Amino acid sequence: MYRLLSIEFQKIFKNRISKILVIIYFSLLLLLFLISNIEFELFGIPIRIADQGIFNFPFIWHFNTYVADYFKIFFAVVIVSMMANEYTYGTLKQNLIDGFTKKEVILSKFLSIIVFSFISTILVFAITLFLGLRFSSYDEPSIIFSQLEYVLGYFIKLVAFFSFCLFLSVLIKRSAFALGFLIFWYIFEFLSHGIIKYVFLKEKEKTDTLVDKIYDFFPFESMSNIVVEPYTRVNFIKTIGTQVGMGNLKDYSVHFSSILIVLCWIFIFIFSSYQLLKRRDL
Template sequence: MLKLFKIEWLKINTYRTFWVLFGTFVVFFPLTVFFSASKYMEQTSGARGSGPNPEDLAKALIGAPFVFPKIWQTSAWFGGHFFVIIGMLFVMLITNEVQYRTHRQNIIDGWSRLDFLRAKASVMFFFVIAATLLVFITGIITGLAFSAPGADLFEDVHYVAYFALMAFHYLLIGFFIAILVKRTGLAVIIYFISVYVIDGLLWLLLTIRGNQMGYFLPFETVDALIPSPFTPEMMKLRTVADYSLLISTAVYVSLFTYLIVNRFKNADLKT
């Protein structure tokens, strides 16, 4: 797979859109976390007056999201929101090849259809690993900057693993949409709407009156593993255990992997 990734890298490292979107994630995600941490800690630290104020109320409700151990959840949560940029980039990389039929040339040159899928999977793993490392580095630097000495650095670090799973899952669904739709603009729009509109609306419909079925939607099953660190404990709705969401995610991963392979193996590459 490393050899396939080297070939893919030759394709994408001269693609300006790749550097713009990937650079946006790499730069703005950690800056947003650190800037938010700076402002929050500035507002909630120091001496206060005798009466109640909004800053003290916020601190009482949501605690300390930018210090250890909660910073891991916060970094992963912010990372998840910014990672949609990488998801759209990945969709574009696949659909550009399908739309302009350059994937046919790979197969003419000796690749099998599975080789093409493996090559794209190598790019997917690159994005997941790079993004997960950035989430970890952002969490550790922000936590060290704002936590008190002696804090337990690695308590709740499992949220970084949850982020890696979420990133992989998001890209896998994007992979399926790209293979199915083939047209770059339409595929990106469908991906974006699926993440931000359809998933949210279905979640609302399926969680009315305490119903938990909404947490088993394709995107929500991984999103729910990293809840917002800014939601007060009393307002949290999920009662589904993490292991149930992990099992659900494994089922979706198996399903989408099968659909991707089956679709591309049987697709007419002339269309």
């Protein structure tokens, strides 16, 4: 296992572009520190982010894991380009000649995904804990360490997303086309969901329908269901919602069923990647 990881890390950090993207990815996570200094006006009312309760425990676990998830696209490029380079430069074929099995090739990629996802999760945990201890109105341990399931959800989302990227890079072999298909599939899920629900079936309600429940099993939708948007939990958003007569009926919890669906997708992506590589003549 150590040998597989060592080789993968050498491939990443000896490639200048991959190394830069990894540095950008982890640097962006550190930008979570800057959120506390953001100030803006809404309808002429000055609003400072730090005063809206987003750094209060336990809400900060929800908010930071959701925001940090936006930055994962940078490491996704690294994963896709790594696999594409394996085909382009014959590295994959050379590894097999050197004694690697195709199973070890996929395993090495998956292990690197887990390691980087874990490092990212630990970094987000540390940043969140620091900001919470500095700005939160609550300092009781029982409150500080409640709702840590958002951190677990963040880790699983990363592993699933990067596993999807790995599968596409094995399937398509070209980094640009693989990333293009990733974007296409995201848009397809979003648009087809809305078109079927609101155009064809003419659903008026915002609550869950049969269409929503079906789409809950789609890759991107299932990942997004683990950690849902936290913005409507922010103080000034809730205040505006109350004033216009909109109650807060949304469920923000991390559900085991959502995690289970995404774990199944991780297995499907990794197993399919191995099967594709196994049957492919290199």
